[in-house]
Amino acid sequence: MTSTPSPSRPRIALTMGDPSxxxxxxxxxxxxxxxxxxxxxxxVLASEAEVQSAASEAGVQVSLAASPDEQHAAVVGSxxxxxxxxxxxxxxxxxxxxxxxxxxALGMYKDGEVDGIMFTPLNKTxxxxxxxxxxxxxxxxxxxxxxxxxxxxLNFVPGLTTSRVTSHVALKDVAxxxxxxxxxxxxxxxxxxxxxxxxxxxxxxxxALNPHAGENGQFGREEIDHIAPGVALAQQEGIxxxxxxxxxxxxxxxRDGEYDGVVTMYHDQGQIAMKLMGFDQGVTxxxxxxxxxxxxxHGTAYEIVGKGIAHTGPTQRxxxxxxxxxxxxxxxRRS
Numbered sequence: 001m002t003s004t005p006s007p008s009r010p011r012i013a014l015t016m017g018d019p020s021x022x023x024x025x026x027x028x029x030x031x032x033x034x035x036x037x038x039x040x041x042x043x044v045l046a047s048e049a050e051v052q053s054a055a056s057e058a059g060v061q062v063s064l065a066a067s068p069d070e071q072h073a074a075v076v077g078s079x080x081x082x083x084x085x086x087x088x089x090x091x092x093x094x095x096x097x098x099x100x101x102x103x104x105a106l107g108m109y110k111d112g113e114v115d116g117i118m119f120t121p122l123n124k125t126x127x128x129x130x131x132x133x134x135x136x137x138x139x140x141x142x143x144x145x146x147x148x149x150x151x152x153x154l155n156f157v158p159g160l161t162t163s164r165v166t167s168h169v170a171l172k173d174v175a176x177x178x179x180x181x182x183x184x185x186x187x188x189x190x191x192x193x194x195x196x197x198x199x200x201x202x203x204x205x206x207x208a209l210n211p212h213a214g215e216n217g218q219f220g221r222e223e224i225d226h227i228a229p230g231v232a233l234a235q236q237e238g239i240x241x242x243x244x245x246x247x248x249x250x251x252x253x254x255r256d257g258e259y260d261g262v263v264t265m266y267h268d269q270g271q272i273a274m275k276l277m278g279f280d281q282g283v284t285x286x287x288x289x290x291x292x293x294x295x296x297x298h299g300t301a302y303e304i305v306g307k308g309i310a311h312t313g314p315t316q317r318x319x320x321x322x323x324x325x326x327x328x329x330x331x332x333r334r335s
Contacts, residue, residue, distance in 0.1 A: 017121045018300045037072065156283040281314055
């Protein structure tokens with residue numbers, strides 16, 4: 001069941017992630033903190049028995065009610081609730097549960113029941129075994145929503161966010177996908193999400209592709225022909241973006257607070273730096289979609305399932321971010 005919308009409290013759909021991994025443990029630890037329930041109406045895609053079983057195993061208490069309020073979460077069920085899945089390993093059954101819950105969460109957004117979606121860690125191999133044919137969950141979300149606009153996986157650590165011009169593609173294919181328009185779109189998206197998370201005037205840096213930013217064309221012309229023109233287009237729109245900068249130094253300045261966000265050209269260009277700066281606080285946002293979706297930026301940790309030792313830092317940070325983004329969505333919907 002859903003609650004009467006509060007003008008200040010977003011409604012968040014929470015899935016428990018891959019049931020074979022640490023997702024259920026992280027979800028109940030999040031729900032056990034009264035401060036989280038005070039900030040958002042949380043609707044859990046699980047049965048009450050699943051929530052209480054996970055809570056018992058994790059050694060926490062979760063308060064549930066028929067409708068969410070400032071002291072309780074509410075369970076809204078799952079089409080595959082209470083089904084048995086093998087624990088601590090990849091399986092088709094776990095992938096099917098994740099897909100089913102995420103589809104239900106998307107439906108809840110379409111029906112106006114929630115303002116944002118958060119999922120605890122999933123496993124891409126399990127999703128592919130369950131029939132997800134897209135390269136990643138972001139493309140799958142876009143397909144299910146019928147959304148054809150610009151999307152990018154955004155990564156957050158405290159004080160810094162990154163977007164990518166290219167993501168899950170082979171390194172040999174990166175250069176051909178970089179042009180002024182794709183650079184502009186990545187800058188626009190990063191600007192929008194960082195602003196919606198609470199920074200009114202984001203300061204953005206844009207990475208080069210080649211070593212030393214190409215050394216004036218000696219090591220490639222992507223910076224001259226594509227990246228700099230994309231930055232100029234963003235500046236014409238009033239976005240505070242600059243670059244391209246060599247990626248081996250720009251993250252030092254970003255770490256030291258000179259920038260709120262960095263646009264990278266490919267996956268590992270940003271991910272290595274971000275995970276070194278804050279692996280235990282990393283969050284992924286499925287950027288550009290009509291609905292804000294966030295998740296901790298780590299895996300299912302099958303090796304520690306059932307031990308009650310899963311670290312909640314990234315999960316808490318993901319909740320903080322989805323709450324902020326959900327508030328903006330809620331305000332837009334109710335204005």
